[in-house]
Amino acid sequence: MNIALIAHDKKKNDLIQFTLAYKGILEKHKLYATGTTGFKVSEATGLSIHRFQSGPLGGDQEIGACIANNAMDMVIFFRDPLTAQPHEPDVTALIRLCDVYAVPLATNMGTAEILIHGLERGDLKWRSIVNDKEIDDDYGKE
Numbered sequence: 001m002n003i004a005l006i007a008h009d010k011k012k013n014d015l016i017q018f019t020l021a022y023k024g025i026l027e028k029h030k031l032y033a034t035g036t037t038g039f040k041v042s043e044a045t046g047l048s049i050h051r052f053q054s055g056p057l058g059g060d061q062e063i064g065a066c067i068a069n070n071a072m073d074m075v076i077f078f079r080d081p082l083t084a085q086p087h088e089p090d091v092t093a094l095i096r097l098c099d100v101y102a103v104p105l106a107t108n109m110g111t112a113e114i115l116i117h118g119l120e121r122g123d124l125k126w127r128s129i130v131n132d133k134e135i136d137d138d139y140g141k142e
């Protein structure tokens, strides 16, 4: 499965804790992230992560493009609901696309726990029927 990991700055430590706790599950999948999130998570966990642009520089939109191409199977996006983001329209657009394409989306740790256990249990196998797309490893690289 292709899984996107994203966290706003005040939630990055939460995502690091989460990915450390579930490293054993996450390492069986292809991981993608916005720039700074991907850097910090891979540094802390050793997980291999394809990094897109930083969120404010278009990373959310790049992940949105993957969703629109039916190439992302799950999005874990720890949003900060208490801080205004300069790229709020991008955040809204990404969440909207998850709804358009019925892509499982967790915007907080509580939901992410449920999704990750579901992933391990095989609850998302239906995605492999609708997602026949591979994301080129060079996608988004300069």
Ligand SMILES: O=C(CO)COP(=O)(O)O
Pocket (backbone or CB within 6 Å): 006, 007, 008, 009, 033, 034, 035, 036, 037, 038, 053, 054, 055, 056, 059, 060, 091
């Ligand atoms: O802003 C973000 C998501 O909206 C996250 O971007 P970074 O991972 O580059 O900090």
